[in-house]
Amino acid sequence: MRTRLIFGVLLAICAWAADKSLPNQAGNAKLSLSGTAITDRKLVTELMGIDLGEGYMVVKIRAVPQTLQPLRLSIDDFTLISRKNGEKSGAMAPHAIAGSGAMIVLGTKSQSGQGIGAQNSPMGIPGMPNSGGGIGNTGSVDGGMADIRTERRSTADPRLPFLEAKVFPDRETLEPVEGLLYFNLAGKLKPEHVGLIYTGPAGRLVIDFK
Numbered sequence: 001m002r003t004r005l006i007f008g009v010l011l012a013i014c015a016w017a018a019d020k021s022l023p024n025q026a027g028n029a030k031l032s033l034s035g036t037a038i039t040d041r042k043l044v045t046e047l048m049g050i051d052l053g054e055g056y057m058v059v060k061i062r063a064v065p066q067t068l069q070p071l072r073l074s075i076d077d078f079t080l081i082s083r084k085n086g087e088k089s090g091a092m093a094p095h096a097i098a099g100s101g102a103m104i105v106l107g108t109k110s111q112s113g114q115g116i117g118a119q120n121s122p123m124g125i126p127g128m129p130n131s132g133g134g135i136g137n138t139g140s141v142d143g144g145m146a147d148i149r150t151e152r153r154s155t156a157d158p159r160l161p162f163l164e165a166k167v168f169p170d171r172e173t174l175e176p177v178e179g180l181l182y183f184n185l186a187g188k189l190k191p192e193h194v195g196l197i198y199t200g201p202a203g204r205l206v207i208d209f210k
Contacts, residue, residue: 024209031071031202035061037191037209048166050159052097055184059196061168062178070172077200080183083193089183094163097182
């Protein structure tokens with residue numbers, strides 16, 4: 001009787017220990033994941049060294065392949081879900097957060113030799129008032145326009161290098177890798193309010209945060 005009681009207590013302790021290890025990790029025969037969710041804006045800013053803005057959340061993730069062949073890992077494999085309202089956010093690439101640019105029209109000449117001069121036009125639209133040119137100097141074009149070219153010029157965002165330096169890597173690997181996943185969800189959420197879903201070459205895994 002006493003032996004059974006001791007054995008039962010040991011089983012209970014083992015079960016309790018297993019339950020305590022479940023939050024913040026998930027795994028199967030191909031992949032082991034562990035992570036920490038940072039949902040508070042102030043804590044995200046402290047971690048990143050920059051303010052990403054309202055609604056941005058970060059998951060510090062570590063992935064350990066369990067396969068004999070290299071496993072492909074990518075931010076595209078991860079989705080963060082709010083358990084409050086079911087809203088989802090796929091992991092965001094750095095340039096999706098901090099990238100910017102504007103499409104402009106490069107000035108050329110019409111077939112009549114008149115300058116279009118649209119480099120300074122708002123939104124790159126030739127002929128806009130106060131654009132520093134417009135279509136010709138007289139408002140008319142003889143013979144139509146020739147070779148209108150467009151170009152996207154990027155405006156540097158100082159946050160981009162910080163995001164790129166810390167992002168979870170995209171690669172095939174047999175070695176453990178770690179990095180940050182960036183998400184955007186509305187509302188005031190605590191770590192326990194969100195779950196991380198992995199869907200990739202290793203199958204499907206779900207991490208609940210505490």
